[in-house]
Amino acid sequence: MAFYVVYIEEAHPTDGWQMPSNVEQHVLVASAHTFDQRDAAANTCVVKLGLKIPALVDDMQDSTERAYTGWPDRLYVIDRTGGVAFKSKAGPFGFDPKEMAKAIASVAGPAQP
Numbered sequence: 847m848a849f850y851v852v853y854i855e856e857a858h859p860t861d862g863w864q865m866p867s868n869v870e871q872h873v874l875v876a877s878a879h880t881f882d883q884r885d886a887a888a889n890t891c892v893v894k895l896g897l898k899i900p901a902l903v904d905d906m907q908d909s910t911e912r913a914y915t916g917w918p919d920r921l922y923v924i925d926r927t928g929g930v931a932f933k934s935k936a937g938p939f940g941f942d943p944k945e946m947a948k949a950i951a952s953v954a955g956p957a958q959p
Contacts, residue, residue, distance in 0.1 A: 847954055851901040853888035854911040857918045881906050923949040 858865045859877040878884035904910040919937030932949030
């Protein structure tokens, strides 16, 4: 089983819908115009949040975001066939950790000794 974060377009860029909390926390990221800029923003996100799981970066056509309706936040469980076993409501307020845990357990199958 593998877990990933997929960084999509910046939700609160300095040249868009900037949040006061971003200013207070010095999270000041402009909208990316190149993949290198998006990748740099993703790396900043990983470091600032202290993420320990691998992060992937969506392409500049936002293919992942469009396929999975990832904006602003979304949690998914993908089964072994590539199908969606669980899709959360928009987060963070729509997240239901217990339902996601059930989906992970169903995809993982019985525990191995």
